[in-house]
Amino acid sequence: MQQKTRNEGWQLTQPPQDHLRIEWPGGRFETARRRRTGEVEGKIAPDFHLIMVTLSGGAAHHAFRTDDGYRYEGRDAKGMVSFLPAGCSRELRLRDVAWEWGAIAIDPAVASPKLHDAKSFLVGRDDFIHGMTAQMRGLCRREGSLDQTYCSTMTLALSEYLSNKIAERSPRGPSPKYTLTRRQLRDTYERIDARLAEPISISDLSLSLGISEGHFFRAFRGATGQTPLEVISSRRMDRAARLLRETDLPIVEVAALCGIASPSHFARLFRSHKGHSPSLWRK
Known part of the structure; x- marks a missing residue:
């Protein structure tokens, strides 16, 4: 041994x-x-x-x-x-x-x-x-x-x-008709994370995999149980949480670095994901 x-x-x-x-x-x-x-x-x-x-x-x-x-x-x-x-x-x-x-x-x-x-x-x-x-x-x-x-x-x-x-x-129902492979999921997550500060469209993600937008949407939801928009929002809020903890950047700059131009929209979205306002999370 x-x-x-x-x-x-x-x-x-x-x-x-x-x-x-x-x-x-x-x-x-x-x-x-x-x-x-x-x-x-x-x-x-x-x-x-x-x-x-x-x-x-x-x-x-x-x-x-x-x-x-x-x-x-x-x-x-x-x-x-x-x-x-x-x-x-x-x-x-x-x-x-x-x-x-x-x-x-x-x-x-x-x-x-x-x-x-x-x-x-x-x-x-x-x-x-x-x-x-x-x-x-x-x-x-x-x-x-x-x-x-x-x-x-x-x-x-x-x-x-x-x-x-x-x-x-395991659920007793049939497996999802559409899904993504682990490699496709990993590539998609990496592409999302690299562009969190920018607008991200379904076509941005589907084209890199060589599939249609409709097929990608169904396959992504079949593989993760979430829509692409839900995952993008969640990962943006994860980045925001780290920036709020680890930096002294103004909240409006944190929002921009996470791809959100409106501070009020950012505050609502952050609270819905993390249960606290951005300012309270930072304390």
């Missing part, structure tokens, strides 16, 4: 402490602690299916979005579990965080076939996954390694458990 301390696939502005990573054929396990930190931003881009668990502690505010359209914004607490499929990246932001986490990565080659098309998700608590991850953390910390047979068995069990959970969560 190979032990490493590198953190491939994780790009964080402030790395955690006591990070440990152990690999075996078909999977790997990682665990780390983080002392109280005011703010952390970063990106996770796994090559394996990744199951992440908050083992203890948490964060006052955790916001993230994934390439396949999943978004979360709220508190993070002990027991929370999230799933990120292989090849799908997640951009994250944490405030007032102090925790210990564990992550189990499953090679798609050995995972249940049902996981191949699975999308990102988060659950408030899952005792089975939390218990498995905590047990692996304890063995890893105490013995400095993990038995390969044990890890392979746990990985297969977790793969089947996740497959069943995802099947339970």
